[in-house]
Amino acid sequence: MKTTSRKAEIIAEASQLFKEKGYSAVTVRDIAHAMGIKAASLYNHIEGKQEILSILILDLAKEFIEGMEDILKLKNSPLQKIEKLIELHIDITVNQSEALAALNNDWMHMAEGDVAQFVAMREAYEENFRNIIKEGISLGQLQPRHPEVILFSILSTLRTLYLWYQKRGKLDVNVLKRDMVAVLLRGIV
Amino acid sequence: MKTTSRKAEIIAEASQLFKEKGYSAVTVRDIAHAMGIKAASLYNHIEGKQEILSILILDLAKEFIEGMEDILKLKNSPLQKIEKLIELHIDITVNQSEALAALNNDWMHMAEGDVAQFVAMREAYEENFRNIIKEGISLGQLQPRHPEVILFSILSTLRTLYLWYQKRGKLDVNVLKRDMVAVLLRGIV
DNA sequence: AAATCAAACTAACAAACGTTAGTTTTGTTC
């Protein structure tokens, strides 16, 4: 019983390297060396370097889209939905931090069609998030700040959490969720 | 009267390309083409590709360090200092957004010594910021959240502002400062 | 024992990379 295919192992190894140096600075020989094999052997499992990147990014993007869909289905208030979204990002960060680096920094190095697909997904996600914020403002649940400023400040914190979660990694996930929700929603003053 | 040296022009052009694709994906031929000259001609002005990156990043890092020093000199409360720091980041973002991309994403591609210098500067900056936050908490000016969570949520928002400022660029800088300070300090609820 | 198959290997490719050397152009100063 092999639980992880060889291809999945390659993708996992590559994602770690991509996180450290970025997609363009990692060579297929780097990836092969990390696996303990020769570069040419990789091509028994993958179509090419770009395929690794696309799988990494598009699979992760789908996770965000699905998470958003689940949250939209709930009959919660805008504020509760935002809380759920923060928890969604934290959960994904905790067990996908390498792929998050690629999604954030290297999406433009995918093949043309994949880039278009990714950008569309990201825009849809942000639009859903923005609508939740607008609804929260018009219901009087949120402060009447520029919705774009709110969206951006929350998203940029959540998107780069992966850079920081490892260092202070001993932090309990539930403590992190609680404090992050508190800071992002209720501020620090 | 030439206001900008040829070298400065090259660095400016390169920084735009670095922002779009990252340092490693930009070739010296790309930079030369953007200048309307041949790649070899660049070497009349620069020592090499890495020099461009180091100038971009270390000069900008020094701006942050100096801004921090100025703020520390003031006899303000921790809360007021944090406000000043937010404004510092916004000011730098508004007229250095390309260099910020390199500083955030490509610092690890500098020469070894420069990386060490940069990391030391960044750590010193963060330590100063952290101490202001801790002081604010012990004075009762800030909520007693984990200082690291506060530091990270503010810094990650400010550090990636460059990605977002252009798109909605019509936003007045003063409006941005006001709303950003409000959101980061007092939250959105 | 023969056949099969996944997964490694060696060897090589054409293209792109950063960089160097030497030369020519261009505009300014004596």
Next chain:
DNA sequence: GAACAAAACTAACGTTTGTTAGTTTGATTT
């Protein structure tokens, strides 16, 4: 108009890049 310096050029270099082709290894199945 001769001299000079800045800044461009052409041509080439040795490496590294992603990738392909064909072969060998080693375990599993027939």
